[in-house]
Amino acid sequence: MNRPIRVDAVLIQAVIAGALSFSHLHDLAEAAGQTGWQAWAYPISVDLLLVAAWRRLRTARGDRAAWTWFVIALFASLGANIATAGLLDLADVPTWLRIAVAGWPALAFLGGTLLVHTPAIPAAPAPMEPSEEVPAVDVHRTDTAPDAEERSEPPAPAELPAPASEPKPVAASVPPALLDHARKLADQHHATTGSPLPVASLRAQLGLPEPVVDSIAAQLQLT
Numbered sequence: 001m002n003r004p005i006r007v008d009a010v011l012i013q014a015v016i017a018g019a020l021s022f023s024h025l026h027d028l029a030e031a032a033g034q035t036g037w038q039a040w041a042y043p044i045s046v047d048l049l050l051v052a053a054w055r056r057l058r059t060a061r062g063d064r065a066a067w068t069w070f071v072i073a074l075f076a077s078l079g080a081n082i083a084t085a086g087l088l089d090l091a092d093v094p095t096w097l098r099i100a101v102a103g104w105p106a107l108a109f110l111g112g113t114l115l116v117h118t119p120a121i122p123a124a125p126a127p128m129e130p131s132e133e134v135p136a137v138d139v140h141r142t143d144t145a146p147d148a149e150e151r152s153e154p155p156a157p158a159e160l161p162a163p164a165s166e167p168k169p170v171a172a173s174v175p176p177a178l179l180d181h182a183r184k185l186a187d188q189h190h191a192t193t194g195s196p197l198p199v200a201s202l203r204a205q206l207g208l209p210e211p212v213v214d215s216i217a218a219q220l221q222l223t
Contacts, residue, residue, distance in 0.1 A: 018047070021077055028080040031090035032101035042101070045108045046080075049073040052115050065118060069111040076104065174216050182206065182216045 025043035034042060053070035056063055084090070088097075185205055189197040203213040 021081055022047070024084045025077065025080045027084050027090065028097075029101055031093050032098045033093075034101060042104065045105065046073055046076045049108050049111050050077060052112055056115050065114060069115060072107070072111065174212065174219065178206075179216060179219060183220055186220055 022043040025046055026039050029042035030039040049069060050073035053066050053073055056066035057070060060066060083097075182202060185202065186197040189195075189201070199213065199217045202217060203210065206213060206216075
């Protein structure tokens, strides 16, 4: 779909102003001794440096180098327009102006190189305003600390189970024949000495383990 061509008054004004400035720069360069294609190249050089400095100012408004080269290019363009308004005799251009026009290519090349290869410092963004107020927070109170009324008492310590009583030793089973033999030894000792047979003596005579002898002594009621 073809879009209709719309005439923009600002664009037309820019074309007219650019053409007039271009013509004035060409006439001044030609009067200063630059002929042929050289006189046509001067307006292009001045306008390109002006545009490059302006673009640099849009990305870094506080860039002093961009402002410096913008003023230089603007002075060259504005000076040429004023000089060709009849204030300067183009048939007899002063020496200083010839020197300025001859040295312009080197100055423009230096300015363009510095604008391209020098890193620009971006402008600081404007601080954003909060869309809504942030409620004040009491820093002296924390939500994680419970109130005194809500604090629960510490749980009572769990009751430990009572220690189990030590198991009573189980009396060793004694064969009846062994028990009869031990009774005979006890009776013989009592008949001889008139006192009960000591357990130590019974243990020495039987030569059995201590639990077995203790079981025999308990059944014979020996001490």
